[in-house]
Amino acid sequence: MRALLVLITAGMLVGAAQAEEDIVLGLNQSEVSISTNFNGSEIIIFGAVKRETPIPDGPELEVVVTVSGPSKPLVVRRKEKKFGIWVNVDAVEVDRAPSFYAVATSAPLREVLNRIEDLRYKISVPRAIRSVGAPMNIMNSAAFTEALIRIRRKENQYQLIEDGVTVDQQTLFRANVQLPAALIEGDYNTRIFLTRGGKVISQYETVIDVRKVGLERWLYNLSREQSLIYGLLSLAIAIAAGWAASAAFALLRR
Structure with missing residues (x-):
């Protein structure tokens, strides 16, 4: 019983020491x-x-x-x-x-x-x-x-x-x-x-x-909640970017 009490007391002291900081x-x-x-x-x-x-x-x-x-x-x-x-x-x-x-x-x-x-x-x-x-x-x-x-x-x-x-x-x-x-x-x-x-x-x-936040948040929500619209929008942006690049290249060649 005495050994058990010593162990319990030691454990309480360790816990108290750890709780000091x-x-x-x-x-x-x-x-x-x-x-x-x-x-x-x-x-x-x-x-x-x-x-x-x-x-x-x-x-x-x-x-x-x-x-x-x-x-x-x-x-x-x-x-x-x-x-x-x-x-x-x-x-x-x-x-x-x-x-x-x-x-x-x-x-x-x-x-x-x-x-x-x-x-x-x-x-x-x-x-x-x-x-x-x-x-x-x-x-x-x-x-x-x-x-x-x-x-x-x-x-x-x-x-x-x-x-x-x-x-x-x-x-x-x-x-x-x-x-x-x-x-x-x-x-x-x-x-x-x-x-x-x-x-x-x-x-x-x-x-x-x-x-x-901002545009990143809007695009993220659109891709998750309206995937069809997000896909069509991405396609439209890609077509517009391609057309703009083609037009710019044609102007440079003139």
Whole structure:
């Protein structure tokens, strides 16, 4: 009974210690508008650590920030060159992959977060992608996920920004995340984690709303709600553009 009481008390003390540091967060913008001339946006995430006791002794406070776009399933295909042409030979379906994902840390990721915590909170880029299984004929299914990450990193859709969070006096923090031009609409979940010694001691979540506006919004709604009219309008614009180009070329030849 005494051992049990000791364990319970120890657990209560750990919980109390973790609750001593909470996050007070701010964003320079909680909404991003996608217009016809949209070429990306920078999100500034800043905040402070609220404490009711002095800064604990031991490992320094580290901060991890993640921004995740809407997730959806997709198929990753592998191509091989056969008889002089590239053909699809294998395919793996990824159950869920964020359209955009950024991780910013106050130090190298392996130093601020251990593998168990990464597995629990799904913070790193590979952990954010959910791929349950693959066909029996696929020998190395992990290579398909790695290929997806590699491609989206080249497109700046997946980002790992180590040392991208500035922490001042273990109390104030600030991170800049660059959103690329190729964004899709939806809620972009933003998570902030405080860690010590690789373990998460506190977390906070908020949402950045990304929406099309103006002509982009009108065309998007038209394509979804009135597909026939959208198709006819696209055809008319293509014909008009072709006629205008032809007329301009004829004038230049005179």
